[in-house]
Ligand SMILES: Nc1ncnc2c1ncn2[C@@H]1O[C@H](COP(=O)(O)OP(=O)(O)O)[C@@H](O)[C@H]1O
C-alpha cells in the first residue's frame with residue numbers, strides 16, 4: 062500500500078505561472094461535449110434540423126393517437142370520398158379539407174394524412190434500429206481492427222471491402238423475395254421489418270467501421286495511451302477508458318448521418334415492392350402506387366415530401382453535430 | 392538533498408540495447424531493411440542522480456526511453472532495474488514494477504486524454520494499480536496537484552482548459568502518484584514556451600530533492616539539461632558517442648559532435664563566449680535506415696580521416712567516468728587514434 066504524498070508543497074511556491082486565478086469551491090470544468098453543445102446551440106440551421114428530427118420522432122411515437130384525433134384508420138376504405146365514375150378523389154386537390162387533411166388516395170379513398178403518419182413510424186423504426194445494428198457491428202470490428210492491427214486488421218479490412226463491393230440492392234431484392242411468412246416467432250410484416258433492419262444494418266456497418274478504425278488507429282498512437290500502458294493498464298482498460306470515450310462523438314455524428322441513408326434505403330426497397338408488404342403504409346410504398354396516378358399531384362407530393370424533409374432534417378442536424386464536435390472540419 | 396550514490400549498484404542498467412524497426416514491403420510483408428533506431432547502447436543510472444540524454448531529433452532518444460519503460464520490446468540487449476532483468480519480463484509480472492518507473496511525455500497535448508478530468512488523469516495510476524489511499528483518491532490527487540503547483544480545486548477541469556506549462560505539470564503529477572523511484576522525462580519542456588521551460592525544469596529539480604527521485608532527462612540540445620544533470624550522455628544515430636559528468640562534458644567536451652552541439656548553446660557570460668565559435672554542422676542527420684559505416688558521424692565531421700570510415704571507434708574511457716567514441720577527440724592529451732592505428736598495423 063502506498064500512502065498519498067504528504068510532502069509540503071514547497072516545490073509549488075515559486076510557480077507564479079501555475080496559480081490559476083479565480084479560486085472557488087470545486088471548480089467545474091467544461092467538457093468537450095459541453096463545448097460542442099454550446100456551439101450547436103449557435104448553429105441555427107442545425108438546430109432547425111434538430112427540431113424537425115425531434116418532431117418527427119414524436120409523430121412516429123404518437124402516431125396512433127395523432128391518427129385517431131386528426132384522421133381515419135390508415136387501412137380503412139372511404140368510398141364516399143371517391144367519385145365512383147372516375148375512381149378519383151371527389152372535389153378539388155384530392156379531396157383535401159378538414160375531413161381528410163391531405164386528401165385521399167384514388168380508387169379506395171384511404172386517408173393520406175393517416176398513412177403518412179403511420180409510415181413515419183415504420184421509416185424511423187427501421188432507420189434507427191438498422192443504424193443501431195450497423196453502429197454496434199461497425200464499432201466493435203472497427204475498434205478491434207484499429208487497436209490490435211496486424212493480421213486482425215487485415216482480415217477485418219478485407220471483410221469490409223467485400224461488404225462495400227456487395228451489390229446490396231440486388232441481394233436485398235433476392236432475399237426479400239424468399240422470406241417466408243413466418244419465422245423467428247414473427248409473421249407477416251413484423252418479420253419483414255425485422256428482416257429489413259437486419260439486412261440494412263448488416264450491410265451499412267462498413268462505413269462506420271472504417272471511420273472507427275481510422276480514429277482508433279490515430280488514438281492508439283497518442284501519448285495518453287502510452288501513459289496508461291506505462292502504468293500497467295490492461296487492454297480492456299485502454300479500450301474502454303482511454304479510447305472509447307474519444308470515439309463517442311464521431312460515432313454519434315456518423316450514426317446521425319447514417320439514419321437518413323437507411324431511411325432512404327427502406328423507402329427504395331418498399332418502392333420496388335420488396336420491402337414492407339401492402340396494405341401496411343410506408344412512404345416508399347405510397348410513392349410507388351402514386352407514380353401510376355401522375356395526374357394527382359398531392360398523391361405523389363406528400364409521401365415524397367415526407368421522405369425529403371426527413372432526410373434533409375437528419376442531414377442538417379448531423380452536419381451541425383459534426384461541426385460542433387470538430388470546428389476545424391468546415 | 393541526497394547526493395547521487397555511485398558506489399552502490401545502479402538503479403537502472405542498460406546493456407548493449409538495440410531496437411531495429413523492420414521495414415517491410417509488399418503484400419507479403421517481406422522485410423527489406425531495418426531502422427536501427429537504437430543500435431547497441433549501454434549506460435547506468437545511479438540512485439539520486441540525473442542523467443541527461445542528448446542528441447538531435449531522430450537519433451533514438453525516445454526509443455531508448457520507451458525501451459527502458461518496456462513500451463517497446465528490445466531487439467537485443469538487456470534492461471536491468473533494481474537488479475532485476477526486466478528485458479523480457481511478461482507484462483503481468485512487470486505490472487507491480489511499473490509503480491517504480493514512470494515516464495513524462497514530450498507532448499503535453501497528446502499525453503492527456505481530452506475526455507478525462509484532471510482528477511481522473513492524475514488518479515488513474517491509483518485505479519490501474521489498485522492502490523488504496525488513506526483519505527480517498529480525490530484527497531491524494533489534490534495533494535499531488537498542489538505539490539506540482541496546480542490549484543487543487545481544478546480537480547474537475549479538463550486538459551484543454553490549461554496552458555501548455557500547466558498541462559505538463561498535470562503529466563508530471565500523474566507520474567508522481569505512485570511515488571516512483573525512476574522517472575524518464577522525454578523532452579519534458581521542448582514543446583513549451585521558452586519563458587515557461589525554466590519553471591518546469593526547476594519544478595523537476597525541486598521534486599527530485601523532495602521525493603528522492605532519479606531522473607533520465609532527454610533533450611535535443613545541451614542547454615536544457617545543463618543545470619539539472621549530474622552526468623550527460625550524447626547520442627548520435629542510435630549510439631552513445633560521449634558520456635561524462637556534467638562539469639567535464641561542458642568544460643572539456645571531447646567528441647566533435649558534442650562540441651558542435653555545445654557551440655549551439657547560448658553562453659550568458661560574454662567573456663566565456665570569446666574564443667568559442669559556432670560550429671555549423673554540414674548536412675542533415677543520415678537516415679538510421681542506412682547509417683554510415685564505422686564512425687557514424689564521419690559524413691559531417693570536420694576532423695574525419697580515412698580510419699573513421701573503416702574502423703568504428705569504441706566508446707573508450709579516456710578519464711575516470713568520461714567515455715568517448717572518437718579516433719581524434721578534442722581536448723585530449725593523447726589521441727586514442729594514434730594508439731588504435733598503431734594496433735592496426
Ligand atoms: N514505431 C516505429 N517504427 C519505425 N520507426 C520508428 C518507430 N519509432 C521510431 N522510429 C524511427 O526511429 C528513429 C529514432 O526515433 P526516436 O527514438 O523517436 O528519436 P528521437 O526521440 O531522438 O527524436 C527515427 O528515425 C524514427 O523514425
Ligand code: SF4
Nearest residue numbers: 686689692699717718
Ligand atoms: S571518429 Fe573520426 S569522424 Fe568520427 S567523430 Fe572522431 S574524428 Fe570525427
Ligand SMILES: [Mg+2]
Nearest residue numbers: 452453454578
Ligand atoms: Mg523524441
